[in-house]
Amino acid sequence: MTHDLSFGWTGTIGEVTLGATRDDGGTRSTSYRIGGGTTLPFLKNAPASPTPLIAFEICDNPDFWSPIIRNYCGDLVNSTTDWAKAATSDYQADLVKLHLTSTKVRNFSDIASVQKTVEAVLSATSLPLIIEGSNEPKIDSEVFLKCGEAGEGERLLLGTAEAGRYRSIAAAALAYNHSIIAQSPIDINLAKQLNILLREIGVQRDHIVIDPYTGSLGYGFEYSYSAMERIRFSALKGDTDLAMPMICSAADTLTIKEVREADPASIDDVAVAWEFYTGVAAAVAGAEIICVRHPKTIGLLREAFAGMKTSSTAAEVP
């Protein structure tokens, strides 16, 4: 049975460029232009959408990281640079996403260290970099400015702007020409509102990536999926305030009961399976970037995306 997949959509997802190569004034070995889709991904008989990118998440203070990952990655987690190198060469991620968990320590004030960490990671990996900055309004401004400054010219993706705190991250992004992750709590209207707020303080549409907030599979992912679907449908129908690529990080996956309390012998498999299925579902909903924390998830996702990828030629349709 074939379905008519011509939806009559007129919109196109805006493109956002991540990373800058030498030609663009940066030092990355590659850069990505994400977005640009005109329909949903993985559809037969429809123009092919670009395969989602896979970002590997690391951090600069592993105390805030899942013990599953700490055990699996071993000593690597104690060296942000080694971890970033492994993400690039061993795990074969498309992007590295650095979480500045060091800023979560109570009364954190060593802003200079932020700059050092970012610089070190940028030299350890040549992949485009996503940075998840502080989560504390008091130091937001300084942390984001330091990240922005350290990554100047590299077209970073900075996270995370929310409706309640977006000014300081936007200021850093505007000053150093980086892009922004705009996160809203699983709601199409709130997603759109944040994009309008960002636009009104000068952030261009091609510098925004939507994070619809990704619940873990079985723990609210169905809401995320539905919100993502609505966001994408609106964008394809022509709502330019929602026509941005999406990024999904189902970080909660590693803390849910089923994973946390899994049999130690199979805990990695359970964690990877959970991350994998959440990631695949998010990709089907239209996410352009899937973030994972377990190295083993990367290969599985890549394989799955290759398998789902369909050609745009009508000839292949049975």
Place this chain on the structure above:
Amino acid sequence: MRTVTFLPSYRKIEVVRGTTILDAAQRAGLNMNVVCGGQGKCGKCVVYIQSGKTEFDAQKYGRFFTAEELSKGACLACETLVQGDLQVMVPESTLIQEQKILIEGEDNPIDFRPSVKKYFVELHPPTLGDPSPDLSRLLWGIQKSGGPEAEKMYVPLEVLREIPSILRHSDWKVTATIGLVPGGYRCIDLQENDTSGRVYGAAVDLGSTTVVVYLWDLVSGKVVGVASNYNKQISCGEDILARVNYARKNGLTRLQTLATESINSAITSACNTAGIDRDDIYEVVVAGNTVMTHMLLGIDPAYMIAEPYVPVVRRALSVAASRIGIACNPNGGLFAFPAVSDFIGGDIIADILACGMAERDEISLLIDIGTNFEVVLGNKEWMFSCAGAAGPALEGGEVLFGMRANPGAIEKITIDAGTLNPKFTTINNIKPRGICGSGLIDLLAELLETCVIDRTGRINTEIDNPRIRKINHFPEFVIAWAKETDINKDIVITENDIKNLIMSKASIHAACVTLMKEAGISRHEISTIYFAGAFGNYLDKKNATTIGLIPEIEINQIHNLGNGAVVGANIALVNRRVRKQLDEIAHKIGYIELNAENAFMDEYTSSSFLPHTDLTLFPEVQKMLETCRLRKG
């Protein structure tokens, strides 16, 4: 019995031991602020015992007072029992203050067809040759004087009993009052001599806060007196819910009595102004919300406040006014407006009547805003309605310096884009004490236009201006410095206040959109928006559009109906034909239960933005805000 003396007015009342001071005060005619309905929850009914023995649990309710206040005899009137003779000081703040009450309705030429008419007749006394009974003699006389046909008139026993003596005592010169009732004509009253020029009617808006009465001369078709006062039920709870709960606890009698007393005292003062006798009022038409109407008629409203929200009756009712204690002619009638549902009551039907939307082809949107809001969309063919909670923010509740429209409330405000200095006017032009609803809407619009707040209502604390500051990390904007105010405190609006306001406006706008979607129309098809109620009269239409309280349409297509309920009641009082249509209108209106509407929450979130997440719904506002933003740089 114990005597309670209320100071400073020295009003005395005798009560039995164990009566609450609140009860005593109410009986003494003092209207106290009782937001919670006398449950000891709100701490508003503060009084000071000067002398005498009382029973009050200072431990339990101590949280409402400072130690100093307690030592001066402070207590809650609703929780203090009279034990001996007392002297009680009632601070001004405990009493309900004078409020800007909306009396004027929109001027409308009214089609005059009253349902009560008097006929002066001079009859020939009976003789042996003409021995027809008194009644037929009278009825024939009325018919000959231009009244209805004799056979079509019904004369109740009470009037019949009076006929023989009045006819003979007046030497067969009498005035009969004939009313048109659902079954035909009814002889309401018989008076000696010619009183045909004295027939009056009262149109009543029975609001949950205020009662407004218009007194009409039903011969000349002119208004002869207007009066208003508080709904005395306020002493049993400020909002409807508190009053229904009061009724559940203490029975309905008190609330029924207070409703009629409120109407009666307004009727009395209107009569005094006009110099007429209450007994010459033959008809009273009451438009009130569904709960008020139930309470006035003494019908138990207890089942209306819980799911599935069913009223006892929704059609129009005609009853003898004396049966519910209304101060008018003992044979006078009372007509109560029909309702659509628990939440769309006779007051809204009166609004619809007043604006005439049920007679036109064009589509109108009617919005009545209070703590609750009601919205009606439609034309002469169809209508949809819904109601919901707007929250108290637009009436000044849940806003730090919010207040009702009392003297000293900032009611209009503009903010200079450069200096951010506000310019405002207050009610009665005294130093400001707070901000009322219309002021809050202005403020929200002005803060948005001057880019002090973003579209979610967050204050941009990066702006360098002394008026923008953070208190304990919470951003706020200073409207008036302490020295400029009447309360010696900086009057501010906090980010939290703004959030509450946005929630209120969002629920109203979302309700409008829900009805529009139900009807399948866009904002372009709405020809007119009507604001009903006091609130609409004072608010700035442009600012109401700027913040997205209402759908964007041409400003000159937005009308303030004023007190639509009293206008509607007036129309129904003087035009009997209209009364027949009311049930039809009420039946035509479809009621949308927002709680059951899945799309409502979505519309609400999307309306929780200034003016709206979908900016294409507000093209002119959007243009204006873009200009403001560019000017700011």
